[in-house]
Amino acid sequence: MDRPPEKYLAVLKKYFGFNEFRPMQWKIINSVLNEKKDNCVVMATGYGKSLCYQFPPVFSQGVAIVVSPLISLMQDQVLALKVKNIPAALMGTAQKDKSTAMSEMKAGKYRLVYVTPEWCTSDGAVQLLQEMASGQTAKLTLVAIDEAHCVSQWGMDFRKSYRRLGDLKLSLPGVPFMALTATATPTVQTDICDSLHLSRPRMSCTSFDRPNLYLSCSIKGSSIISDVKSLFDSQNSILPGIDKGSCIVYCPTKKKVDEVATCLAGNGYKCEMYHADLSLSVRERVHKDFVRDKVQIVVATVAFGMGIDKPDVRCIIHYGAPIDIETYYQEIGRAGRDGLQSHCHVFYQQSDFGLSKHFLSTLDSQYRNYKERMTRVMERYLQTSDCRRKIIVTHFDPSATVEDNDNCCDNCKKNGQKSAQSAPEYDLTEDALLLLKAVKLLGGFYGLQVPILLVRGSSNKKLPSKYCDSELFSKGYDKPEEYWKLLGGLLLREFLLEDKFVNRNGSFGQFPIKTVNVSRSGTDFINNSSFRKMCVLQP
Numbered sequence: 001m002d003r004p005p006e007k008y009l010a011v012l013k014k015y016f017g018f019n020e021f022r023p024m025q026w027k028i029i030n031s032v033l034n035e036k037k038d039n040c041v042v043m044a045t046g047y048g049k050s051l052c053y054q055f056p057p058v059f060s061q062g063v064a065i066v067v068s069p070l071i072s073l074m075q076d077q078v079l080a081l082k083v084k085n086i087p088a089a090l091m092g093t094a095q096k097d098k099s100t101a102m103s104e105m106k107a108g109k110y111r112l113v114y115v116t117p118e119w120c121t122s123d124g125a126v127q128l129l130q131e132m133a134s135g136q137t138a139k140l141t142l143v144a145i146d147e148a149h150c151v152s153q154w155g156m157d158f159r160k161s162y163r164r165l166g167d168l169k170l171s172l173p174g175v176p177f178m179a180l181t182a183t184a185t186p187t188v189q190t191d192i193c194d195s196l197h198l199s200r201p202r203m204s205c206t207s208f209d210r211p212n213l214y215l216s217c218s219i220k221g222s223s224i225i226s227d228v229k230s231l232f233d234s235q236n237s238i239l240p241g242i243d244k245g246s247c248i249v250y251c252p253t254k255k256k257v258d259e260v261a262t263c264l265a266g267n268g269y270k271c272e273m274y275h276a277d278l279s280l281s282v283r284e285r286v287h288k289d290f291v292r293d294k295v296q297i298v299v300a301t302v303a304f305g306m307g308i309d310k311p312d313v314r315c316i317i318h319y320g321a322p323i324d325i326e327t328y329y330q331e332i333g334r335a336g337r338d339g340l341q342s343h344c345h346v347f348y349q350q351s352d353f354g355l356s357k358h359f360l361s362t363l364d365s366q367y368r369n370y371k372e373r374m375t376r377v378m379e380r381y382l383q384t385s386d387c388r389r390k391i392i393v394t395h396f397d398p399s400a401t402v403e404d405n406d407n408c409c410d411n412c413k414k415n416g417q418k419s420a421q422s423a424p425e426y427d428l429t430e431d432a433l434l435l436l437k438a439v440k441l442l443g444g445f446y447g448l449q450v451p452i453l454l455v456r457g458s459s460n461k462k463l464p465s466k467y468c469d470s471e472l473f474s475k476g477y478d479k480p481e482e483y484w485k486l487l488g489g490l491l492l493r494e495f496l497l498e499d500k501f502v503n504r505n506g507s508f509g510q511f512p513i514k515t516v517n518v519s520r521s522g523t524d525f526i527n528n529s530s531f532r533k534m535c536v537l538q539p
């Protein structure tokens with residue numbers, strides 16, 4: 001597309017201080033202003049989503065409504081706009097504030113009004129917006145829906161109040177709508193557009209790659225503090241000075257947050273904790289102290305999430321496996337928004353996956369299958385010996401390619417060193433064969449635990465005694481349980497094993513249990529030695 005006409009660039013410079021639009025920004029803005037089109041915008045963090053909805057009302061001297069799920073996020077944006085001399089308001093929570101703000105809005109006092117989804121689907125608001133759309137008052141230029149993945153049941157952070165925004169769209173024919181998010185797979189994108197009734201929307205999608213994030217994972221060690229200390233030491237050698245920067249440590253439970261924060265504080269780190277059980281005033285203080293660099297580390301649950309607009313978060317640690325790949329991508333999106341090198345590390349152990357599996361078993365079946373796939377990709381991400389960045393990027397966009405990057409991930413670094421030294425690779429064929437045969441012998445009635453008991457020759461009662469006479473019994477006694485669990489994970493990821501939930505009658509009634517069985521390729525692997533050669537397994 002040609003360079004934008006001068007009149008647009010003049011407004012861009014005057015109010016926003018930029019000389020040029022980024023390529024996608026201009027296409028989106030042009031389609032709103034000149035074609036009145038709906039847009040679905042999926043842009044990696046830091047690309048510049050805000051300008052896409054802030055520019056149109058400023059240029060056309062109209063009003064844009066911005067729906068956002070978080071008051072703190074809205075407050076920051078309103079303040080930033082005021083500094084730029086762009087009149088903006090937040091629909092207050094008190095009734096008096098609301099009616100004043102509504103009349104001021106009608107009178108054209110603001111260019112941008114930030115609102116909650118609850119407010120803009122209320123009767124009074126819909127009526128006001130309809131008046132504005134019909135041009136009886138200040139002109140409604142645009143309705144923007146930020147963090148639009150909250151519309152979708154398939155995305156994380158689903159919010160019921162967002163779902164009703166589809167009705168608002170139907171009440172405002174002719175007003176362009178713009179849905180914006182940083183994370184959405186093709187499934188979620190379709191769900192967003194359908195739920196919001198967007199009319200033949202323009203789709204814009206940037207690459208999901210964040211080349212300035214170095215990705216790594218390791219199995220949890222003997223103690224929290226030795227794990228974190230050795231991580232900080234190793235970070236310093238990869239990215240000097242990074243260990244002194246701001247850091248978020250995510251934990252799966254409040255109990256773990258407490259444990260990790262207490263341990264870090266006890267070892268001299270300036271850290272605070274954050275989770276949903278703390279009072280609002282404590283949470284606000286922690287948030288502010290973190291943004292103002294008064295604390296270096298915040299140990300938190302997922303509750304420390306959207307709205308952390310701190311550009312220089314240098315490190316995101318997960319102490320425990322993240323629940324699924326989309327949640328993980330969203331959480332590491334908070335690192336390195338200033339474009340400088342940052343580090344994202346996960347400490348995990350095989351039993352961490354039990355937590356997410358328990359959570360999955362509480363979901364309805366269609367949604368559960370979707371979430372299960374996301375969880376499986378997370379497991380693959382953690383256990384792969386291949387490029388981790390590739391797993392993330394191709395999950396969101398299967399056709400994407402990943403460019404070579406020296407600071408990509410621990411595996412690329414290791415593989416680079418390996419090829420330089422031509423280090424040997426381990427062939428796991430014999431052990432894989434043993435575990436597959438054990439699963440087959442047990443007939444697909446159990447999870448991974450029982451076949452592992454069998455190959456390790458365990459006397460645990462969970463292994464029915466008739467299998468103690470099998471020729472497979474104790475053939476793998478020389479390797480620890482954790483090794484066999486990791487190998488089982490590898491066989492699942494390589495689709496040689498498959499797992500499914502089955503309902504069993506237990507003392508608590510029907511409850512689903514995860515079982516593993518040998519897949520078709522797994523059977524080929526057992527029966528056909530030439531197939532095995534094609535299917536090289538490496539740790």
Ligand code: ADP
Nearest residue numbers: 018020021022043044045046047048049050051
């Ligand atoms: P996102 O919401 O996509 O994470 P933001 O809207 O917060 O991104 O913008 C990210 C950064 O990019 C901000 O610092 C913003 O000032 C800057 N930015 C946005 N658009 C432009 C532009 N056209 N030229 C230069 N900088 C820009």
